[in-house]
Amino acid sequence: MPDLGKHAFVVLGAYVSALAILAGLVLVTWAEARAAKRRLARLEEQMKDKTDG
Amino acid sequence: MSIWRYANPVEFMALSGRVLPPLAVLTVLCLGLGLGWGFFATPDDSRMGATARILYIHVPSAFVAINCWLMMLAASLIWLVRRHHVSAVAARAAAPIGATMTVVAILTGAFWGQPTWGTYWAWDPRLTSFAVLFAFYLGYIALAGAVEDPEKNADLTSVLCMVGSVFALMSRYAVLFWNQGLHQGASLSLDAEENVADVFWYPLVVSIAGFVLLFVTLLLIRTRTGIRTRRIGALMQRLG
Numbered sequence: 001m002p003d004l005g006k007h008a009f010v011v012l013g014a015y016v017s018a019l020a021i022l023a024g025l026v027l028v029t030w031a032e033a034r035a036a037k038r039r040l041a042r043l044e045e046q047m048k049d050k051t052d053g
Numbered sequence: 054m055s056i057w058r059y060a061n062p063v064e065f066m067a068l069s070g071r072v073l074p075p076l077a078v079l080t081v082l083c084l085g086l087g088l089g090w091g092f093f094a095t096p097d098d099s100r101m102g103a104t105a106r107i108l109y110i111h112v113p114s115a116f117v118a119i120n121c122w123l124m125m126l127a128a129s130l131i132w133l134v135r136r137h138h139v140s141a142v143a144a145r146a147a148a149p150i151g152a153t154m155t156v157v158a159i160l161t162g163a164f165w166g167q168p169t170w171g172t173y174w175a176w177d178p179r180l181t182s183f184a185v186l187f188a189f190y191l192g193y194i195a196l197a198g199a200v201e202d203p204e205k206n207a208d209l210t211s212v213l214c215m216v217g218s219v220f221a222l223m224s225r226y227a228v229l230f231w232n233q234g235l236h237q238g239a240s241l242s243l244d245a246e247e248n249v250a251d252v253f254w255y256p257l258v259v260s261i262a263g264f265v266l267l268f269v270t271l272l273l274i275r276t277r278t279g280i281r282t283r284r285i286g287a288l289m290q291r292l293g
Contacts, residue, residue, distance in 0.1 A: 002092070002093060002103065005102065008103075010104060010107070010164040010167055010168055011106050011107060011164075013164050014111070014160070014165065015088075018114065018157045018161050021153060021160070022153070022157065022267070025150065029271050030274070033274050033275075036278045036281040036282055036285065037281060039281075040288075043285060043289065043292065046288075047288055047291065047292065
């Protein structure tokens with residue numbers, strides 16, 4: 001760990017807040033993608049059942 | 054082979070599905086290397102001390118924030134001229150990424166500004182133009198969420214994107230336009246003499262590459278989600 005001296009708060013604050021925001025974006029993107037994929041699979045199954053039956 | 058074949062959603066989903074796994078791995082490697090190198094293995098700057106380490110997050114996020122809007126402009130123009138739905142979906146998918154990058158750039162700039170300028174915020178030309186760019190991102194996202202008809206939605210957001218492009222460019226060149234304010238000039242330039250010293254420049258370039266790769270990865274995932282969401286809407290209509 002580098003010696004950040006009196007600037008430790010601003011340097012670590014910048015890194016921690018930025019990485020937390022970016023991690024949030026990645027998580028939201030991943031969760032939305034997963035939800036859409038599952039919902040589409042369910043609907044396509046229903047559509048298949050409707051056309052088959 | 055024409056690139057326009059990827060305007061076909063089926064072709065786009067097939068290609069992006071193949072590209073995404075290696076792209077995600079490359080993104081993690083590049084971001085880890087750039088940020089790790091910048092944070093742990095670069096010296097303090099002679100004037101700014103340890104705060105120079107903020108460079109490796111601040112500059113890449115600002116770079117992506119501006120260029121994301123320009124990508125949205127290109128996609129919007131493709132929509133307006135050629136009416137390819139994938140380009141409209143991609144423009145819409147990029148907006149939340151750009152807005153997030155703008156927040157990161159403003160926030161890290163505020164942390165950097167306090168010890169450097171003695172204040173977290175000032176109505177400096179570049180800072181102000183970034184705040185306006187963020188407002189345009191929010192307006193774009195709100196408009197994209199407010200109109201249900203996909204074609205009308207894409208038309209309206211494309212026009213808004215063209216108007217906002219003035220501010221995206223202004224964010225990049227604000228320092229040159231007004232030649233005043235607290236913010237310094239660009240840290241990267243095609244002119245080698247204007248760049249920061251090599252010891253800071255190399256990790257910065259790797260970090261920028263990592264942020265660009267992160268943008269592309271998230272954009273592909275979000276565009277795929279957008280295409281699936283449209284398909285869900287179409288199936289819901291057919292199922293009644």
